[in-house]
Amino acid sequence: MATALNCCLSSSCFSLQSKLNSLSLKTNINSSSSYAFKTLSFSSNLSHNLFSKGNLSFSTVTPKPIHRSVVVCEAAPKKKADSAAKRARQAEKRRVYHKAKKSEVKTRMRKVLEALDVLRKKPDAAAEEIFPIEKLIAEAYSVIDKAVKVGSLHRNTGARRKSRLARRKKAIEIHHGWYAPAPAENAA
Numbered sequence: 410m411a412t413a414l415n416c417c418l419s420s421s422c423f424s425l426q427s428k429l430n431s432l433s434l435k436t437n438i439n440s441s442s443s444y445a446f447k448t449l450s451f452s453s454n455l456s457h458n459l460f461s462k463g464n465l466s467f468s469t470v471t472p473k474p475i476h477r478s479v480v481v482c483e484a485a486p487k488k489k490a491d492s493a494a495k496r497a498r499q500a501e502k503r504r505v506y507h508k509a510k511k512s513e514v515k516t517r518m519r520k521v522l523e524a525l526d527v528l529r530k531k532p533d534a535a536a537e538e539i540f541p542i543e544k545l546i547a548e549a550y551s552v553i554d555k556a557v558k559v560g561s562l563h564r565n566t567g568a569r570r571k572s573r574l575a576r577r578k579k580a581i582e583i584h585h586g587w588y589a590p591a592p593a594e595n596a597a
Contacts, residue, residue, distance in 0.1 A: 510552075510561035514570065517549035521574055529581050536587045539578070546574050 524542045528534055552572055557567035582588035 427570040437451075437581065507559075508563040513552050514549075514556050516560065517545070517552050518574065520569060521545045522577060523547050525577050525581050529584060534585055539582065539587070542578065544576060549574060 521542065524545055528538055528542065531538075553562065553567045553570055556562040557564050564572075579588065583590065
C-alpha cells in the first residue's frame with residue numbers, strides 16, 4: 410500500500426484513478442488492539458466522478474492509540490471564477506432592465522387597447538374622440554421603438570406590436586364610419 414501511495418504522491422496524482430482501484434487498507438485480524446479497520450477500496454466510477462470535479466488534498470492522520478498512518482483524500486469543488494461571477498451579475502442587471510422595458514410596452518399597449526374597446530362600444534361616438542387615443546398610440550409607439558433600440562424587444566416584435574395597434578384603430582374608425590377603405594382595383 411505504501412508503494413502505491415508514494416507513487417501516487419510523486420506523480421502528482423495524474424493517474425489517481427488507476428492507483429485508487431488497487432488502494433486498500435487492511436489490518437491484521439490477530440491484532441490484540443480493540444481498533445480494527447475495515448477494508449477501504451475505491452471503485453473506478455466513484456473515484457472518477459468524485460475526483461474529477463475538484464482539487465485534491467492529502468493529509469496524514471495518526472491516531473494516538475494505534476500509531477498507524479492513515480491517508481485522507483478529499484475532493485473540494487472548484488470556486489467559481491471571478492469572470493463567471495461578474496457575468497452572472499451583469500446578466501441579472503440586464504434581465505431586470507429588459508423586464509422593466511417589456512412591462513412598460515405591455516402597459517402602454519393595454520391602455521391603448523382598453524381605450525379603443527371603450528370607443529368601439531359607444532354607439533354615438535364622435536370622430537374627435539379618437540384624438541386622445543392617437544396620443545396614447547404615439548406614446549406606445551415611442552416606448553416600443555425605445556425598447557427595440559436598446560435590445561429589449563426584437564425589431565420584428567416591435568413592428569408587430571405597432572401594427573396591431575394601428576389595425577385595431579383602423580377597425581374602430583371603419584366600424585363608426587369615420588374611415589372608408591378605398592375599393593381594391595382589379596389588375597385584369
